[in-house]
Amino acid sequence: DAKTTQPPSMDCAEGRAANLPCNHSTISGNEYVYWYRQIHSQGPQYIIHGLKNNETNEMASLIITEDRKSSTLILPHATLRDTAVYYCIVEGTYKYIFGTGTRLKVLA
Amino acid sequence: DVKVTQSSRYLVKRTGEKVFLECVQDMDHENMFWYRQDPGLGLRLIYFSYDVKMKEKGDIPEGYSVSREKKERFSLILESASTNQTSMYLCASSLTSGRVQYFGPGTRLTVT
Numbered sequence: 001d002a003k004t005t006q007p008p009s010m011d012c013a014e015g016r017a018a019n020l021p022c023n024h025s026t027i028s029g030n031e032y033v034y035w036y037r038q039i040h041s042q043g044p045q046y047i048i049h050g051l052k053n054n055e056t057n058e059m060a061s062l063i064i065t066e067d068r069k070s071s072t073l074i075l076p077h078a079t080l081r082d083t084a085v086y087y088c089i090v091e092g093t094y095k096y097i098f099g100t101g102t103r104l105k106v107l108a
Numbered sequence: 109d110v111k112v113t114q115s116s117r118y119l120v121k122r123t124g125e126k127v128f129l130e131c132v133q134d135m136d137h138e139n140m141f142w143y144r145q146d147p148g149l150g151l152r153l154i155y156f157s158y159d160v161k162m163k164e165k166g167d168i169p170e171g172y173s174v175s176r177e178k179k180e181r182f183s184l185i186l187e188s189a190s191t192n193q194t195s196m197y198l199c200a201s202s203l204t205s206g207r208v209q210y211f212g213p214g215t216r217l218t219v220t
Contacts (some may be wrong), residue, residue, distance in 0.1 A: 007173070024155075032207070034208070041216075042213055042214065043112075043198050043200075043211030043212050043213050043214050044151070044211045045200070045211070046208050046209070046210065049208060081169075087150075091187070091207060095153060095156075095166070096151075096153070096209060098143075098150040098151040098152075099146070099150055100150050
């Protein structure tokens, strides 16, 4: 199963875009990239996923590099409620392997 | 919306007690999962089930067992609770075709 590498923490000003990077250099051709976030003391919340094309939904955008070795989650207009730990996961069969994620703090 | 519920948000048990953690999902998902989450270690998979009465060990199954008698319900059992099983326990479910996992709110278990 592929592993992911994320910065341990990031700050972002409220109203600005938050760009969260993730490296997954050993990803296999049929493995998807998933992003979740976890607000303190709650279960992880699904945000978005993709295989090789960029994806957008009402919460965020996902940009995957052409070689698929890295991706960026973009929260276009961060709010204080986006303060959370963000996990990038590469899925192999049924198993998610969670890293320690990026702690995003949105500042007023 | 998918709803995954867990029987308790907080639970305190004594060493040696048998503990049942229950998870119910309402979206007819085939797959269900139990994780534990500890500071600095992230979420680790304990067991998962891809069908009724079917189960597979995850990365840390020691000290745990599971039961899935009905499709919507997946139970995690600690046969004899120990202090090193104090943790946050998270349940999740997914469709086999979809693979996106939906998580419950978690149960914070303290074993004293």
